[in-house]
Amino acid sequence: NAGVTQTPKFQVLKTGQSMTLQCAQDMNHEYMSWYRQDPGMGLRLIHYSVGAGITDQGEVPNGYNVSRSTTEDFPLRLLSAAPSQTSVYFCASSHGGPGNTIYFGEGSWLTVV
Amino acid sequence: DAKTTQPPSMDCAEGRAANLPCNHSTISGNEYVYWYRQIHSQGPQYIIHGLKNNETNEMASLIITEDRKSSTLILPHATLRDTAVYYCIVRVGENGQNFVFGPGTRLSVLP
Numbered sequence: 001n002a003g004v005t006q007t008p009k010f011q012v013l014k015t016g017q018s019m020t021l022q023c024a025q026d027m028n029h030e031y032m033s034w035y036r037q038d039p040g041m042g043l044r045l046i047h048y049s050v051g052a053g054i055t056d057q058g059e060v061p062n063g064y065n066v067s068r069s070t071t072e073d074f075p076l077r078l079l080s081a082a083p084s085q086t087s088v089y090f091c092a093s094s095h096g097g098p099g100n101t102i103y104f105g106e107g108s109w110l111t112v113v
Numbered sequence: 114d115a116k117t118t119q120p121p122s123m124d125c126a127e128g129r130a131a132n133l134p135c136n137h138s139t140i141s142g143n144e145y146v147y148w149y150r151q152i153h154s155q156g157p158q159y160i161i162h163g164l165k166n167n168e169t170n171e172m173a174s175l176i177i178t179e180d181r182k183s184s185t186l187i188l189p190h191a192t193l194r195d196t197a198v199y200y201c202i203v204r205v206g207e208n209g210q211n212f213v214f215g216p217g218t219r220l221s222v223l224p
Contacts, residue, residue: 040216041216045213088154092212104149104157
């Protein structure tokens with residue numbers, strides 16, 4: 001049971017480049033989400049999905065796109081990378097309902113130069 | 114959305130109980146309180162959660178006040194490996210699908 005798997009773990013981008021952070025879960029979870037964490041701060045929600053084909057914006061969605069074509073995968077796309085997007089990105093998943101545990105991936109470290 | 118307030122840092126002697134407080138005075142009746150911890154910048158690790166009753170598992174105990182405006186996470190016998198940032202989080206959203214994180218409490222367990 002792999003849980004929540006994120007790739008890549010580390011990435012360096014140049015300003016203006018685009019890329020996709022991959023997230024996959026093998027627990028048949030309906031809910032998936034992406035958070036970012038800046039130094040010394042808690043995690044902030046970027047986008048989330050409550051099921052295949054359904055996505056919505058979180059607290060800090062600008063500069064990011066998501067799609068959910070399957071239950072297992074929830075990729076995060078950076079359209080035109082900016083230095084302000086330098087951060088650690090975490091993917092998370094859970095079953096529906098407020099009493100179900102949310103599981104986090106190990107993170108993807110992104111540096112934009 | 115409910116928000117939480119935690120002290121920025123705490124120290125605890127190894128082997129003693131660590132009691133981490135959290136205020137969530139605006140919590141709604143159906144919002145759960147979750148505790149996670151993060152060691153360095155690894156992915157947040159689930160510890161425990163509850164709605165209104167006290168909860169205990171193999172890692173910790175969660176004490177929620179009767180009015181649900183605050184809670185305390187108890188690590189009964191802290192070890193050096195418990196040094197981490199601890200987040201008290203209220204699960205929000207129409208279906209409780211999201212977390213609102215604060216800056217957390219940095220717990221240092223001292224030898």
